[in-house]
Amino acid sequence: MQDVWTVSQLSEHIKTLLEARFEALWVEGEVSNLRRPASGHSYFTLKDDRSQIRAVIFRSAQKTPFALEDGLHIACRARLTVYTPRGDYQLIIDRVEPRGLGALQKAFEQLKTKLQAEGLFDEGHKKPLPFLPKRIGVITSPTGAVIRDILQITGRRFPAVSILIAPVRVQGPEAPPEIIKAIDVLQQQRGVDVIIIARGGGSLEDLHPFNTEAVARAVFLSPLPVVSAVGHETDFTITDFVADLRAPTPSAAAEMVVPAREQLGRQIDGSYWRLLQIQRRWAARRRERLAEAARRLKSPDRILSDFRMILDDHLEKLALSMNRTAAIGNGELGHLKTRLALAGPGNRIAKSRMVVAHQQQQLVTGMRNCLKEGWHGMDRQRIALQGLSPLGVLQRGYSITRRLPEGTIVKNIATLAAGDHIDVQVAGGNIRARVEDVL
Numbered sequence: 001m002q003d004v005w006t007v008s009q010l011s012e013h014i015k016t017l018l019e020a021r022f023e024a025l026w027v028e029g030e031v032s033n034l035r036r037p038a039s040g041h042s043y044f045t046l047k048d049d050r051s052q053i054r055a056v057i058f059r060s061a062q063k064t065p066f067a068l069e070d071g072l073h074i075a076c077r078a079r080l081t082v083y084t085p086r087g088d089y090q091l092i093i094d095r096v097e098p099r100g101l102g103a104l105q106k107a108f109e110q111l112k113t114k115l116q117a118e119g120l121f122d123e124g125h126k127k128p129l130p131f132l133p134k135r136i137g138v139i140t141s142p143t144g145a146v147i148r149d150i151l152q153i154t155g156r157r158f159p160a161v162s163i164l165i166a167p168v169r170v171q172g173p174e175a176p177p178e179i180i181k182a183i184d185v186l187q188q189q190r191g192v193d194v195i196i197i198a199r200g201g202g203s204l205e206d207l208h209p210f211n212t213e214a215v216a217r218a219v220f221l222s223p224l225p226v227v228s229a230v231g232h233e234t235d236f237t238i239t240d241f242v243a244d245l246r247a248p249t250p251s252a253a254a255e256m257v258v259p260a261r262e263q264l265g266r267q268i269d270g271s272y273w274r275l276l277q278i279q280r281r282w283a284a285r286r287r288e289r290l291a292e293a294a295r296r297l298k299s300p301d302r303i304l305s306d307f308r309m310i311l312d313d314h315l316e317k318l319a320l321s322m323n324r325t326a327a328i329g330n331g332e333l334g335h336l337k338t339r340l341a342l343a344g345p346g347n348r349i350a351k352s353r354m355v356v357a358h359q360q361q362q363l364v365t366g367m368r369n370c371l372k373e374g375w376h377g378m379d380r381q382r383i384a385l386q387g388l389s390p391l392g393v394l395q396r397g398y399s400i401t402r403r404l405p406e407g408t409i410v411k412n413i414a415t416l417a418a419g420d421h422i423d424v425q426v427a428g429g430n431i432r433a434r435v436e437d438v439l
Helices: 007-021 101-118 145-157 175-188 213-221 238-242 250-257 261-296 300-343 345-388 390-395
Strands: 025-035 042-047 052-057 073-083 088-098 135-140 162-167 192-199 226-230 400-403 421-426 429-434
Touching (some): 052 073, 088 101, 101 213, 135 145, 135 175, 145 192, 162 175, 175 213, 192 250, 213 238, 226 238
Parallel strands (some): 192 226
Antiparallel strands (some): 025 042, 025 073, 421 429
């Protein structure tokens, strides 16, 4: 009886053993008894045909690509722990993926509705493809018929176009991050004008990487135009809706992006002959207009004679106008001289001096009153400012809490979680602490 454990000690020991042994694992099952209390966390039971286990997704980790419902078949990444007050072991989940056609189709429809509401499918965001790209970035599996078809078609249509392959996995949980990284890498490569994302046909589960929100947003944010060539002609993915152009097959994508060299040659020849005909017609019209202008052109002597007579008329009119203007000006000048002699500036100067002296006295008095009111207002503001100072609030027993390391002020308990580090400023200094629990 020397090694007698309490129930709490046993529960804590079991919790330590389970968490050390099952730190991170994937579990698959069906959702049942789903409930969401006011805290925002999701509690449910994950079960199969023989057993069940409790599970929880905390509000801070709920970034699933679809809404959980009872009956959905899912796979989740979690860590195993023990809830010691009841002695229950449960899963704390941080990632969820759909399993089965029903869950995949529901996730597809929910994500499609969400992204469409945000405007990611709008035609106004679609970027045009370059007429003749110098280099094409292709995101696909390095093995298989897809890349061979693209290389064969682009080589046949325009051999001078360069192809840069970004090899990725096109199915499985590792595919989405590899596709996103490949999009980023191709954007940084010099000379890449357009990106093709290609994959052969497959089931809805095989095409799931191209129905994820992360891949869709990476395609939408790409500064380069993106062509989606995923699956067969009847297959539709979220990537198809977000991309700048959807191709029914990878081979069709190669034909859409690269023009045929022979067709371009015929277009250039046709444009050359059309341009030559336009140039000839333009030259003929210019020659006709030049001949017509030559017939209508007068002799320079006749033109000069006409201008001489017009100049003489204007000179006579100018002389008469100047004489009339001078006579009117002389009359007005005499009238002004008479008025000036009668007006006399002496009285007006004396009156102006009196007005100036009175206004100067008013200005001095007003400035003194304004300065006095300003000092009184400054004293009132200084007293009010001292009452609103955060340091003054701290002296009355309050504190300011900041979340580390970013130093943002904590205004709501919902922004903190257990394990966060905080800095508490009080009168006289700061306290560094760690959050044990949020109630």
